Amino acid sequence: DGGITQSPKYLFRKEGQNVTLSCEQNLNHDAMYWYRQDPGQGLRLIYYSQIVNDFQKGDIAEGYSVSREKKESFPLTVTSAQKNPTAFYLCASSNRGIDKNIQYFGAGTRLSVL
Amino acid sequence: GESVGLHLPTLSVQEGDNSIINCAYSNSASDYFIWYKQESGKGPQFIIDIRSNMDKRQGQRVTVLLNKTVKHLSLQIAATQPGDSAVYFCAENGLSGGSNYKLTFGKGTLLTVNP
Numbered sequence: 318d319g320g321i322t323q324s325p326k327y328l329f330r331k332e333g334q335n336v337t338l339s340c341e342q343n344l345n346h347d348a349m350y351w352y353r354q355d356p357g358q359g360l361r362l363i364y365y366s367q368i369v370n371d372f373q374k375g376d377i378a379e380g381y382s383v384s385r386e387k388k389e390s391f392p393l394t395v396t397s398a399q400k401n402p403t404a405f406y407l408c409a410s411s412n413r414g415i416d417k418n419i420q421y422f423g424a425g426t427r428l429s430v431l
Numbered sequence: 432g433e434s435v436g437l438h439l440p441t442l443s444v445q446e447g448d449n450s451i452i453n454c455a456y457s458n459s460a461s462d463y464f465i466w467y468k469q470e471s472g473k474g475p476q477f478i479i480d481i482r483s484n485m486d487k488r489q490g491q492r493v494t495v496l497l498n499k500t501v502k503h504l505s506l507q508i509a510a511t512q513p514g515d516s517a518v519y520f521c522a523e524n525g526l527s528g529g530s531n532y533k534l535t536f537g538k539g540t541l542l543t544v545n546p
Contacts, residue, residue, distance in 0.1 A: 321474075348532050359520060359536040360475070375533075397456060407474050411532065418532050419465060419525055422474030 320344045323408050323423035328403060330395065331431050338393045338426045341406035347412065349391035350420060351379060354405040363406075366391055395428065403430050443543045450508040452540045459502060463524035465534065466495060466506045470517045477520075478506070490500045494499035508542075 321342045342349065349366050358374040364376030367387040380385045380399025385391055391410075395402045409420040413425050444450050458463070462483040467475035471530050479490045481504075482496050494507040503520050518541050522534040 320452075323474075350532075352536075357538070359538040362533065365532065382494060409474075418463065418534060419478065419480060420476055420522075422467075424474050426471070 321410055321421055321423035323396060323406075325426060326424065326427045327359075327369035328426055329431050330428060333397045335394055335396050336402075336428070338395070338406055338408075338428070340391045340393065340423060341389055342391075342408075342410045342421075342423075343389065343422070345372055345388075345419065347388070348410060348418075349385070350409040350411075351375075351381070351383065351393045352407045352409065354407060354425075360407060363393065377420050402428055404428060440538070440540045441543070443469050443545060444511050446511060446544055446546050448511055450506075450511045450542055450544075452506045452514070452542065453521050454504040454510075454537055456502050456504065456507075456521075456523050457533075458523065459499075461523045462494070464525075465495065465522045466493075466504075466516045467520045467522060467536075468515075469520065475520060481500060481529070511542075511544050513544045513546060516542055518542070 324339045336387050350365040351363040354360050363371055364375050364383040366372035368379050369385055369388050372383050372385050382394045405425050407425050408423045411418050412422045457463040459503045465480045466478040467489050469475040476522045478495050479495050481495045492509045496505045520536050522536045
């Protein structure tokens with residue numbers, strides 16, 4: 318998985334609960350991303366970060382939050398405001414400062430609602 | 432708006448045949464494209480990329496063709512093997528807000544290789 322570790326592999330959320338998905342990379346990449354994938358669908362961008370202590374909303378940020386306190390780590394919190402959280406969540410990273418954007422992905426976290 | 436889509440959602444081929452997966456894009460300003468392979472339950476894996484100043488690029492058993500006139504991208508897999516069975520996504524370099532970091536992904540094509 319290219320040096321990107323996502324945990325846990327499976328996660329269950331109860332009604333009204335916040336849950337946090339972990340993403341760690343050892344590729345020394347500046348940029349990191351979170352995507353949501355629903356069955357039979359492409360990847361939709363939730364949040365991305367180009368540098369430590371900075372991040373931007375993607376296309377479907379509502380109900381999610383992130384932090385980027387360390388270069389290696391970009392955790393995603395699925396809040397209780399996200400009413401339909403069941404999906405496959407993918408974290409990716411890429412180099413910054415070059416004119417290509419090959420994003421390398423982790424193995425994903427599958428989130429389900431109890 | 433920007434969009435990346437696929438002509439065929441599923442493709443079934445015989446082992447040893449060549450496979451062609453197609454992708455259409457709508458943003459003529461996009462200048463970089465990537466093909467990813469995603470096996471069931473795993474994250475997408477980079478296959479090959481191409482810049483808009485190229486028409487063709489070859490890798491190991493794979494070739495990507497870019498037709499900027501009709502905004503069409505294709506991935507050709509030679510001598511398709513059972514291990515090639517997966518969902519294939521094309522992705523387009525998004526130029527939103529001057530950032531070259533965002534990728535826009537198509538919905539994917541499921542390739543099934545029959546032995």
